[in-house]
Amino acid sequence: MDRTRLALTAVAAVLALPLVTAAQHADRTPFGDRFDRRTAPTSASAFDPVRIRGAAVEAYDRGTGTRRWTYTRRDSRPLALYRAPGHAFALWADGMITDTGPQRVRWHRAVPGLAGWLAERPGRxxxxxxxLDAQARMLAVVIPERVSAFRAADGDLRWLLPAHPGCAFDPGRTARTRGVLLVAQPCGGPGAPGPERAAVDGLGRITPGRTPLGNDLPFSGRGARPE
Incomplete structure (x- = not known):
């Protein structure tokens, strides 16, 4: 009897191992991600509508309205979203920037100082x-201290533009002209040194005679790595 009970206990322990392992794997999900894909991605899914709903980013089938995927992060919520073909860039309350495609979350980037600034007023x-370009191959993150530019394909940080001393960028005051992003950069007061605005594109700040580095991926001349 004791041998039978011991054998059953051993079998139960073996059967429980996959469940324990799965639970531990779920707890160790990087950045608290939960990505639930509801339907198989198709060629059209790169252009499906994406929106913020509560604490989640959700994508819907353009034709049927069926939910394709839902993306949430533990202990945070999305505050802003920018959609481009094949990309859903989200800004989260904890200062994280993410890029989600039709099948998975591609990358995460934490921007120093962003979480505290947003906490003061989420509407910011x-x-x-x-x-930073019509195809959204480059994404800028504008906060008072700096403009950070990330390559959309892999989240690589390509350049940083700090605000001029005594000045601060204002992400709520931007304009575009001929492929150039103009960001307001008000300074401390009348007569304060520094420009009142900054002009940037995918290659960085626009200045006479600049020789910037390119932003192409190292494994190809142009474009993104396949999903």
Missing amino acids: AAGVLQP
């Missing part, structure tokens, strides 16, 4: 995410 999220 408007204007923080700014594409």
